[in-house]
Amino acid sequence: MEYIILDLEWNQPWPGSPSAKKKLPIHGEIIQIGAVKLENGQAGEEFQMLVRSHFYKKLNRKISSLTGIKEAKLKAEGVEFPEAMEQFRTWCGEDPFFFTWGYDDIPLLRENLAIYDMSLQWTDRWYNAQLIFNAQTDGVSTQRSLKTAMDMLEIAPTRPAHDALGDAYHTAKVLEKLDLDRGVALYAKICQDFEDGFRGTELPGCLSRKVYHGVESKQKALAQMAGEENLCPECGRPMEAGRWYSQQGRRYMNLVKCPDHGTFLLRIRLTEESGSFRVIKLLYAGDSEAAKASRTLMQKARRHFHRKKRTPASPGKAHQ
Numbered sequence: 001m002e003y004i005i006l007d008l009e010w011n012q013p014w015p016g017s018p019s020a021k022k023k024l025p026i027h028g029e030i031i032q033i034g035a036v037k038l039e040n041g042q043a044g045e046e047f048q049m050l051v052r053s054h055f056y057k058k059l060n061r062k063i064s065s066l067t068g069i070k071e072a073k074l075k076a077e078g079v080e081f082p083e084a085m086e087q088f089r090t091w092c093g094e095d096p097f098f099f100t101w102g103y104d105d106i107p108l109l110r111e112n113l114a115i116y117d118m119s120l121q122w123t124d125r126w127y128n129a130q131l132i133f134n135a136q137t138d139g140v141s142t143q144r145s146l147k148t149a150m151d152m153l154e155i156a157p158t159r160p161a162h163d164a165l166g167d168a169y170h171t172a173k174v175l176e177k178l179d180l181d182r183g184v185a186l187y188a189k190i191c192q193d194f195e196d197g198f199r200g201t202e203l204p205g206c207l208s209r210k211v212y213h214g215v216e217s218k219q220k221a222l223a224q225m226a227g228e229e230n231l232c233p234e235c236g237r238p239m240e241a242g243r244w245y246s247q248q249g250r251r252y253m254n255l256v257k258c259p260d261h262g263t264f265l266l267r268i269r270l271t272e273e274s275g276s277f278r279v280i281k282l283l284y285a286g287d288s289e290a291a292k293a294s295r296t297l298m299q300k301a302r303r304h305f306h307r308k309k310r311t312p313a314s315p316g317k318a319h320q
């Protein structure tokens with residue numbers, strides 16, 4: 001068992017650029033991998049690599065200035081993704097447990113692996129270190145930045161920020177102060193406490209859950225979840241969405257479909273959060289109890305909808 005602290009930097013297209021119009025099943029293309037092993041609870045061996053990009057030709061200027069990665073350097077020193085992954089996977093060892101600051105890195109890594117038809121299974125075991133940090137410090141449920149966590153633990157930065165290895169190293173310094181074995185053992189409970197909307201009875205058949213912050217409106221949330229976020233959990237490709245059904249408490253559900261992997265139940269819940277929305281997304285197997293129950297609810301809703309539509313038609317006509 002190896003505890004690996006991972007941080008990735010990735011490229012995203014400039015909004016409105018030709019690359020942005022390409023419908024790719026990745027949210028970003030990995031350009032830098034940084035990782036640190038925890039050895040006896042202390043930051044140990046390090047891994048750092050630049051990765052050449054192919055899907056998005058231009059390096060986004062904002063990302064370039066944030067990460068300090070220049071396009072010329074990426075072209076000159078970047079390793080091809082499959083080769084980079086082979087090396088990284090070998091470095092990780094047989095039994096990696098990944099820790100990332102936030103929810104984004106591993107899903108993005110898996111999208112990138114999927115687009116190259118590479119194995120995903122070795123990335124299955126991962127933990128959002130933010131949640132373990134919150135659970136073992138003051139128990140609040142906000143998502144804190146790495147910098148805030150460092151400030152709280154009085155860790156002075158010694159490496160550059162927004163550099164994959166720098167961020168991984170600082171995350172490792174935070175995790176040095178936590179009880180990670182305990183964090184791992186209690187992780188399911190920590191997640192559940194954090195996502196207070198997840199009740200035990202909802203979870204059987206649930207394949208994935210993801211949280212989004214800062215979504216502007218309900219319309220945007222529905223469009224995004226049925227659109228660019230609607231990716232097959234098996235192959236990572238875009239899925240077709242049906243119509244949304246609303247339920248109590250700003251919950252919505254949709255039956256979504258991958259041409260190769262069949263139907264899944266998509267459920268989302270919106271919560272207002274300082275002027276915007278937090279969206280919790282759950283994806284269930286098509287044959288799960290949750291999906292069966294939802295199909296029944298949707299059928300009822302459709303019958304009700306048709307009845308309602310027919311009824312006002314007759315008085316309308318009577319007035320003519």
Ligand SMILES: [Zn+2]
Nearest residue numbers: 232235258261
């Ligand atoms: Zn699929």
